[in-house]
Amino acid sequence: MDIGIGLPNTVPGTEGRTLLDWAKNAEEAGFSTLGTIGRLVYPNYEELIALSAAAAVTSRIRLTTSVLLAPLYANTALFAKQAASLDRLSGGRLVLGLGLGGRDDDFTASALPTTGKGRRLDQQLTEMKRIWAGESYGYAGAIGPEPVRPGGPELILGGAAEASFRRVALLGDGWFMGGGTPDMFAAGAAAVDKAWAEAGRPGKARKLSLAYFALGPDARNQADNYLLHYYGWLGDVARQIAAGAAVSTEMVKGYADAFASAGCDELIFVPTTAAPDQIGLLASAVL
Numbered sequence: 291m292d293i294g295i296g297l298p299n300t301v302p303g304t305e306g307r308t309l310l311d312w313a314k315n316a317e318e319a320g321f322s323t324l325g326t327i328g329r330l331v332y333p334n335y336e337e338l339i340a341l342s343a344a345a346a347v348t349s350r351i352r353l354t355t356s357v358l359l360a361p362l363y364a365n366t367a368l369f370a371k372q373a374a375s376l377d378r379l380s381g382g383r384l385v386l387g388l389g390l391g392g393r394d395d396d397f398t399a400s401a402l403p404t405t406g407k408g409r410r411l412d413q414q415l416t417e418m419k420r421i422w423a424g425e426s427y428g429y430a431g432a433i434g435p436e437p438v439r440p441g442g443p444e445l446i447l448g449g450a451a452e453a454s455f456r457r458v459a460l461l462g463d464g465w466f467m468g469g470g471t472p473d474m475f476a477a478g479a480a481a482v483d484k485a486w487a488e489a490g491r492p493g494k495a496r497k498l499s500l501a502y503f504a505l506g507p508d509a510r511n512q513a514d515n516y517l518l519h520y521y522g523w524l525g526d527v528a529r530q531i532a533a534g535a536a537v538s539t540e541m542v543k544g545y546a547d548a549f550a551s552a553g554c555d556e557l558i559f560v561p562t563t564a565a566p567d568q569i570g571l572l573a574s575a576v577l
Contacts, residue, residue, distance in 0.1 A: 291550040293576050294323030294354065295569065296500075296560035297344060300334040301516060304564040306343070309335065311566065313344035316351060319573040323352035323385065325500070325558040327468075330362055330396040332520070338372055345380035353383045356500060356558055357448045357466055359391035361407045362400050366414045367433055370421040374437045382438030387466050387498070388415075389448035393523060408453055415461040418442065446498055450474075455481045459489035464496030464555075469531065472548035475499050479553045496555050501545045502535040504562045505571035509537035516562040535562060542575045 295316050298304045313324055324344050326337040341353040353376070363369040377384040390407040391397070397404045422442030424432040437443055447454065447462040450470075455478075458465045465482045467475050479497050486495050504512040513535035521528035536542045542559070549557045559576075561568050 291546070291554055292322035292556040293546065294325055294352070294556055294558035295319075295321045295572060296325040296327065296356070296558055297340055298561045298564035299326050299337065299340040300328070300332065300520065301561065301564045302333045302519075304335075306335075308564050308566070309340060310343060310347050312564070312569065313351070314347050315566065315569045317348045319569055320577050321351060321569075321573070322556060323354045323558060324348075325354045325356035325387075325560065326358075327356060327500070327560060328358055329391070329393060330359070331393070331399050338376055341384070342376050342379065345376065345383065349381070351383070352385050353380055354385040354446070354498075354558065355387045356498070356560075357387040357389035357446075357468060359396065360388040360414055361390060361402065361410050362396060363414075364400070364402060366417045367421060367427070369414070370418040370442075371433055371435075373418070373443055374422060374435050377437045377439065377443045378435045384443040385446060386443045387446040387448065389466070389468060395523075408457070412457065412461065415445065415457075419461075444496075446496065450478055452481070452485075455485040456489075458482055458495055459485040459491060462495070464498065467497075467499040469500055469502075471534075472545070472552040472554075475549060475554060476552035497553060498556045498558065499549055499554050500558050500560050501549070502531070502562055503542055503559045503568075503572060504535060504537050505539065505542070505568060505575070506565070512563040512565075513537050539571075539575045542572065546576045 328337040337355045445462045446464040446466045447458045448466040514532045517532040
């Protein structure tokens, strides 16, 4: 199982220079990917822009949106162009993890309806695939640039409903669990495999998951402060998410072992603090 690390792009107060240094140090430490989580109504850096900055100071590490809320990107042609541009500029390192989003405020701020998100995502995926395949749209021809990967960046789709699993099988390259236990992951992975086989797809979908972490003497406070703020709109569920954060070397190792046993292909540890020592502490624990 590959081990990735998130950029602290959603940790309030993180400076741009910190993101660049974090990206360079994560690559040097040997992590497989840099991940970003995202929302609109929050003091975070937008995912594609954050990963574009990371691409400029790295050369090997994958760049994964984990996940980007696709229905908020209502201009699908522009979204496809942005993704293809980042993929091309990074040498084909973009992994486009996409989800529906569950916060009403993000959609209210975008003047978009909160209903029909799944249908809109299906339409977006279909249109993006046509654009990346080079379909002509007018006098100048296709909407470029052409992605490095034939057919476009790898598409890893989130969700825990049957419709989400079918979407992965019909339109995606893999599945993303945005949070939960290894047992929950194993159940979701089995459902994805079933949908994949029913769709007649060869091989298996790639499967990824996230786990929040903080390491060091103040780890529990750091994780609680960030996660209770970020997920505050969820009430008691926010406290459950915070309690599940890996805040010791033993917990980090345990999560890695359990997710690997559950069939996870890549586990991305998401930081709850932008302190630069987190990269080395995590690398020492799991790499």
